[in-house]
Amino acid sequence: MQTTQQIADKAAALMPGLIGDLEKLVSIPSVAFPGYPPEPVMEMAEQALAKFRDVGFTNAQLMEVPTGYPPIYGEITGPEGSPVVMLYGHYDVQPAPPEQGWTTDPWTPTRQADGRIYGRGAADDKGGLAIHLGTLQIFEGKPPCTIRLMVEGMEETASNLEPFVDAHPDLFDCDLFIVCDMGNLRVGEPVLTTALRGDVACIATVRTLQHPLHSGLFGGAAPDAMMALARLLATLVDDEGTVAVPGVTTGEWDGAEFSPEDLRSSADLLEGSTIVGAGPVASRLWANPSINAIGVDMTSIAGSSNVLVPEARAKISMRIVPGAEPETELDALVRHLEANVPWGAEIEVERTKEAPGFKCQTDGPGYAAAREALEEAYGKPVAYAGSGGSIPLLRKLQEAAPRAEFILWGPEDVAAARIHASDESVDPSEIEKMIVAQALLIQLLAERE
Ligand SMILES: [Zn+2]
DSSP, X not given: OOOHHHHHHHHHHHHHHHHHHHHHHHTSOOBOSTTSOHHHHHHHHHHHHHHHHHTTOTTOEEOOOSSSSOOEEEEEOOSTTOOEEEEEEEOOBOOOXXXXXXXXXXXXXXEOTTSOEESTTTTTTHHHHHHHHHHHHHTTTOOSSEEEEEEESOTTSSOSHXXXXXXXXXXXXXXXXXXEOOOOSBTTBOEEEEEEOEEEEEEEEEEOOSSOEXXXXXXXXXXXXXXXXXXXXXXXXXXXXXXOOTTOOOOOOOSOOOOHHHHHHHHTOOTTOOOOSSSOHHHHHHSSOEEEEEEEESOOSTTOOSEEOSEEEEEEEEEXXXXXXXXXXXXXXXXXXXXXXXXXXXXXXXXXXXXXXXXXXXXXXXXXXXXXXXXXHHTSOOEEEEESSOOTHHHHHHHHOTTOEEEEEOSOOTTTOOTTSTTOEEOHHHHHHHHXXXXXXXXXXXXXX
């Protein structure tokens, strides 16, 4: 077995090569969303496959899927009877349209004075792939555990991995599942992500009139649909911004705190904007629901005239507490919408999404080893954090590998990485430390077997 110092020295020596690999991968616009060209996504799949073959997954291949981009699967068999560890990541990225306000070209990886590398996917999740590549190189392709690799190509869009898991549950059987698609709250301060909120959504259509009406002749007596919808949306939260829908599950957070200052800097609130909700920020983000209107259909300003609008629609998204049942949470939201629409307006609610959250089991031996490895790699105590984002796939994996423990970590520090937004970036020091942590974890598991 290698000492922490040996592993850290190796990781440091690997970094220039890994940064080169990362920059090459970031320059490929592997956006798997519909309407984006498929060639770069396939090029990315091939490039990532080649890199993983180079580091020891000699049998890795692009798996056949009925639709969409292929996941990469590979396996390195460890010593007889050693634990099975699965490394997860994804090679597709979010789009990076100019209207997001990028200050550098998203597909030209750029190292800036702060030491970070900027570009779409630098953190999410090509940085995660760099960590996996580095981890394997620490063991020179011969890890002390059996290592399975799953790199999907459609994580950011309508993923095809759930049906793939259903079709090949045997491939996902493992003792420990490492999802390297998360991050610390701040660079250099290690956290394990223990809980993810779920996500439900619906579209509410409000109608008040049979057709548009002259607003001068009828305004003030006849109701318009947009104002009715606005009043309805306003009932979803109280004056502070806390969810005010009866029957929606709330919770409490007992892990790391995320300060109002952290929130301000990572969310880039406008100076005058207040932070909404009540209670500790971490509790609002990770242990309580939130409701947002994420789209509205009504007459556009360009097409508007002095008429009362007969129909307006809003798409409403609600993040739900980890562990809560999406169906019953959405039931509560729909009931509230139907009961609170003002002025006798007609309302129709279409349910569009029911994705569960996730809670890690934190009392198993794999989790203890991960904690120890992370603490050792960073030289600091580990805190628990939640994440507002959801990964519905995790529930599916839990079914396929019921004995597996789940470790959620990675290079995407919350304070500065700006994943999915403009100027996404990664701090190379996080990649380096996470390589050390993953290598130590794999060693610890092998030793304790
Ligand atoms: Zn991701």
